[in-house]
Amino acid sequence: MAKIFMSMSGEGRGHATRVRSLVERMRDRHEITLFAPGDAYRFLEPQYGNDPGVRLFEIPGLKFHYVEGNIRLTKTIYQGFHYQMTDLPKLVKQLVDEIQTHQPDVILTDFEPALPRAAKKCGKPYLSMTHQHFLVAYDLSILPMHLRFFAWFIGLAVPMHYTSQKETIISSFFKANLKPRWKKKGAICVGPMIRPEIRQDEFHYVSPETESEDSNHPPFLLSYLRKQAKTDVVDILKESPIPVKVYGLGEREPVGSITFHEIHPQNFVDDLLACHGVVSASGNQLLGECMYLGKPVLGIPETWHHEQLINAHFLKAMGCGDFVTLEKFHIKHLRNFLEQIEEYRTKIRETCQGNDGTDDTIAILERNIPVEIPSNVDVVGQVH
Template sequence: MDERPALCGRCKGGNLPGVAPMRIAYGVHGYGRGHASRALALLPKLRERHEVLVLAGGDAYELLRADHPIQRIPTLRYVYGPNACCCHLKTLVRNLPAAIDVMVGGPCLENTCDILKSFAPHVAISDAEFLTHRAAAELGIPRIGFDHFGLIAYCRFQANWLDRPKLCVDGWTYRWLVRRPERIVVSSFYPAQAWYPGVRVVGPVLREAVRTTAPIDGDHLLVYLNQARHQFTPQLAAALTTAGCPVRIYGLGQRKAEGNLSFRPTSNLPFVEDLAHCRALLCTAGNQLVGEALYLGKPVLVMPEDTVEQRLNAAAVCRLGVGECVAARRLDPEAIQGFLERLHQYRIRIRRVVAEGWIDPYGVLEESLAELKREVQPDPTLAEKDA
């Protein structure tokens, strides 16, 4: 039985009357599946009214290319060391050429500008995709920043003192990369207060499959790893083997089952069904997946990656009382078993937290599009396509 409250009782704000059709360039950061999952939720609604071209690389390109018009562009990535932790030095070295390209107007930025000139969008939406942001800014195309990372750049948050210097650096870097969009929308499963003018904080963007799949308290523990080849360590495998229940793992692709561990291929609808029918979720601390899990009433055990954004998300999980946080190196059979024994109290808390309501991201996005349509005229050289 689906015990979720009606959607209208959970989300504040509604869709506006239809905005006049527009051409929209939609940049999606390619690392992991969270950014692409937001796009999967938004694109069908946007394409009902508008002409949309997606710009993405990495994981997002692979996930979106079958169903949506898309152009491949480079993407920033984290680099992992042999201990399955993010190596900050290697990550910096790996991404430095892209940063230099943006600074000097190199071939990557020029190529992205050429894509936008050809498509001639009225507005650019960017989910933490810096090339789309910078190219649109260069061409005078009004922009909407729509992601979760904006929470670090534009909002007040609770963080430990050790993370605060890194948060300042990350926030400054993000603002430097994207410059100042005309509209900023931050999607988050937990509340945050904006300190930057004009910032709107909304709830998670829920895919249609998530909205329409009835949750069931099943037997299996669902595991999702966004960089499984680094994160699925022998220690994690041993801990999951002793979980005392079936475990379904996404991120490693399909392979032969190992005891109670079954390995599922990358997918959309089958993953949502496994999420809706699971006992609980074990995952990294990405905002998008945690938000979907909470909507479906699933407690979460998060293993944050070595980034301050994920540590903020993990701290929010604990602060809201909807699950637990454990460092990957400390995940053992006792941690998993203790978490599973406390599921009932987390389910109660999830119902209370989510019933308070999330601001509807679709309504806010359509409102932003309507405002920009009225307020800003695109570059005349781009407007030729409307003639």
């Protein structure tokens, strides 16, 4: 049994969901400690806060900053430098103490800067598993010029997090060629990390005609919106020709076609499994799970959330959905999406349904366990 330390970004729930997919597959044979800031901690605390098998610690972290529902890059960058000068040094010292006390065998980070710095101070190697490294490692030549510029610009933040990882694992719902430099460095591309509830409860799609015959299971759309989303989105979604279940804005009274639901991991998964399609922000984790399940997506990324905007461009290029920026979203875009939804569904089935990078990632982690660690179970991907 090995000791594994994992840290993750706290912006949104995608990083925490990705890490949790690994934890649930490895906790039976390894001791796992998680370091999570912000949204990631709030997502993981109900599951691991009182779990004797997984240690969970809340840490300070980086996040996007909003003004009147819009991302403010200047404030985000300023607060990032403030974090680097104030919170980060103290956090690194605390994590150095944790590493020296518990002597982890494997250290993994999902785009969190403190644990890699602590590992380096302790002379220990660490691994990186992110989506964000696609910004610097992938050939993005299919993107429009302005998005290639922004990929370069926001990609400047990637090496500011860390640069000396032993392995670079890039988890993404889309495929692209690695740049020669990253191919030479041995970067590894894997599919999205699929959470265990989805793997266990794979859903076989029922056509809308069949759905409508069963009054207990009418077709509906699932929408996940960031809490900072503009209220205009709700005004548009309430005109949907089929019901919409909205997560991310908290529980409220129904409005038009919309019902509002508190974030609950199992309830959200149940609705994701059963929905007709998804209208959502364009985070890599959710898009990956939608592709795994064969769910077409209408992405509504924020104009200044360039990473999600790039994800949405790849979604459209794959033919598995469409997108429009949140600020330009109109009911006509939703109607067009519904008219073409079966074409998108067919394309997903033909190209990427069932794609899951969890096993590949676990194999990489476990091959980095020192050989002297005794184990009475097989290690995923280990040759005996």
